Amino acid sequence: MPNFFTLMNLLAGFFSLIQTAAGNLEAAAWLVVLAAFFDLLDGLMARLVGVSGEFGVELDSLSDIVSFGVAPSFLLYMFGLNQLGPMWGGLLASLPALFGAVRLAKFNSMAEAGAKSTEFTGLPIPAQAGTVVVFILTFIGRPWFDVLARPQLSVLITLVVGLSALMVAPISFPALPQPNRANLRTYRYRFLLFLLAMLLGVIFQEIGLLVAAVIYLLWGLGRALLWAVRVATDTEPLADADADPGVTP
Incomplete structure (x- = not known):
């Protein structure tokens, strides 16, 4: 049964590629969201x-490399990066797929080593794909957001490069533990924030999901920044780098 849902994840990613090729970018983005649901x-x-x-x-x-790596990369290319030409636009659009593959390989090697944690080392590839698609869903078809204009295209390029780098960065992002009674008590704030994100998505749709994605990114980046400031201002060296909750060595 779990493998069935995994294959449905892959199937949704494949259909997202078909819709992107046909020019139905909004449908392609929602199919990536459907893939995340199956995941x-x-x-x-x-x-x-x-x-x-x-x-x-x-x-x-x-399945993840197709649904959350290749499909968002192709979607980004057709959304606006193709204006840079097949060479540079294609290279930029390929970054989520390339860095996502590295992220997944690193995650698998840690899983094989038996490493389990309530933190992700690097931005998870579904979170990267989710941020990409809610960004596209928020601004596609908006008359005031012309992706062909230089400022908006610069925002898109920054988004692609930043999310790709975060997937392989030594920065910890919170994971949602298994929802049992003990975890619900220990990580109640995480579950509350997750429910809040779902509520934002239901009420405000793609804009609410984009706000939730930004909050998640700022959570990880903010903890990493606080750790860096603490290290820079601390006269005593850290006794154990592993004790840091924001950056994973």
């Missing part, structure tokens, strides 16, 4: 039935 379901189902193994991990990563 969430396969993880929940795996926990419920107590199934885990190397096969599922590898299948999940292969």
Whole structure:
């Protein structure tokens, strides 16, 4: 059953590519959101039935690189980066797919080593893809946002480069633990923020989801900045770098 939802994740990503090629960018973006929903379901189902193994991990990563790497990259290219030409526009658009592959390989190697944590080292690839698609859904078709104009295209380029770099950066982003009674008590603020993000999406749709994505990014970046300031102003060297919650060595 978990592998079925993983394959539905891959199928949604494949159909997103088809819709992007056909010029239906809004439909393509929502299909990436659907892929993320299936990705969430396969993880929940795996926990419920107590199934885990190397096969599922590898299948999940292969699906993720299509749905959250290649599909958003192609979507970004057709959304505006193609204005830079097939060479430079294609190279910039490929960054989420390339850095996403590195991110997934790193995550798999940590999983094989038995490393489990309530933090992600680097921005998770679904979070990167989610930020990309809600950005596109927010501004596509807005008459006041011309992606062909230089300022808006600069924002798009900065978004692509920044999200790609964050996927491989040694910065920790919070993960949502398994929703059991103990975790609900220990990480209640994380679950509350997750529910708040869902509520923003229901009420304000793509704008609410974009706000939630920005808050998530600022959470990780803010903790990393606070850690850097603390290190720079501390006269005593840190005894244990692993104790830092914001940056993972």
